[in-house]
Amino acid sequence: MNKNLQEGLVLLVGNDSDIVAHMTRGKFIVFEGGEGSGKTHHVRFSQEYLENQDMGIITTHEPGGTQLGRTIRETILSTTHTPVPTAELFLFLADRAQHVETVIQPALQDNTTVLCDRFTGSTLAYQIGARGLANPEFIMQMEAYSRKQLEPDLVIYLDVDPKVGVGRKQIQPGHEMTNFDDFDLDFHTSVRNYFQKLASEQECWVQLDANRTMPEVQQDINSLLDTLFHGTSH
Numbered sequence: 001m002n003k004n005l006q007e008g009l010v011l012l013v014g015n016d017s018d019i020v021a022h023m024t025r026g027k028f029i030v031f032e033g034g035e036g037s038g039k040t041h042h043v044r045f046s047q048e049y050l051e052n053q054d055m056g057i058i059t060t061h062e063p064g065g066t067q068l069g070r071t072i073r074e075t076i077l078s079t080t081h082t083p084v085p086t087a088e089l090f091l092f093l094a095d096r097a098q099h100v101e102t103v104i105q106p107a108l109q110d111n112t113t114v115l116c117d118r119f120t121g122s123t124l125a126y127q128i129g130a131r132g133l134a135n136p137e138f139i140m141q142m143e144a145y146s147r148k149q150l151e152p153d154l155v156i157y158l159d160v161d162p163k164v165g166v167g168r169k170q171i172q173p174g175h176e177m178t179n180f181d182d183f184d185l186d187f188h189t190s191v192r193n194y195f196q197k198l199a200s201e202q203e204c205w206v207q208l209d210a211n212r213t214m215p216e217v218q219q220d221i222n223s224l225l226d227t228l229f230h231g232t233s234h
């Protein structure tokens with residue numbers, strides 16, 4: 001059973017010991033979801049919401065949250081190189097290692113909140129769930145190694161029907177075709193299934209229905225953020 005908004009709120013309120021443990025560092029909040037789930041918009045809206053409360057925030061994304069990462073991102077998404085799935089996995093992990101060590105960890109240590117568009121969940125959902133790479137346990141260990149075992153405080157999973165999500169993405173202004181646009185509905189359904197599995201298994205994940213309008217979804221996200229930062233939703 002996936003955690004919905006209400007269960008997520010209860011869990012965050014009940015997390016006092018974790019809050020104490022993390023008091024000396026900023027919060028690490030990850031947004032996950034399939035194509036067209038609205039992650040990027042919601043990261044921006046959430047940034048504005050928290051900045052209006054005078055919080056120190058940075059937003060970042062994977063792949064491509066560092067200078068090296070931008071080169072890796074171009075390689076991964078390029079329609080000319082087409083890395084094989086194993087090479088693709090290592091590129092995502094290299095991107096993450098650079099990102100965690102040079103951007104995310106320093107910000108958290110500086111007591112800055114980090115909002116990150118995609119992280120561990122994307123590697124598990126795309127490379128294991130959809131690409132079907134062999135030895136998933138081994139991949140999970142390498143993935144944990146790449147992020148120095150860093151765990152998010154909250155993962156907001158925006159669950160969208162792939163038919164809705166892919167449709168939204170295709171009409172997005174300025175959208176350029178990449179390697180990841182060639183996939184059929186089965187691929188996106190496998191990604192979604194794996195994300196849903198993670199949301200049901202992982203304590204810090206909350207699943208929100210992102211088939212709804214942006215304002216409806218953002219209202220739920222604001223409640224989660226209020227609860228994480230203030231222990232109560234307004």
Ligand code: TYD
Pocket residue numbers: 034035036040062063077092117118119122123124126127180
């Ligand atoms: P991007 O254009 O950033 O997609 P989006 O705007 O939907 O976030 O492309 C990133 C693609 O890389 C996206 O299709 C998901 C995929 N991806 C993985 O397969 N594994 C990963 O570990 C990450 C971070 C992303």
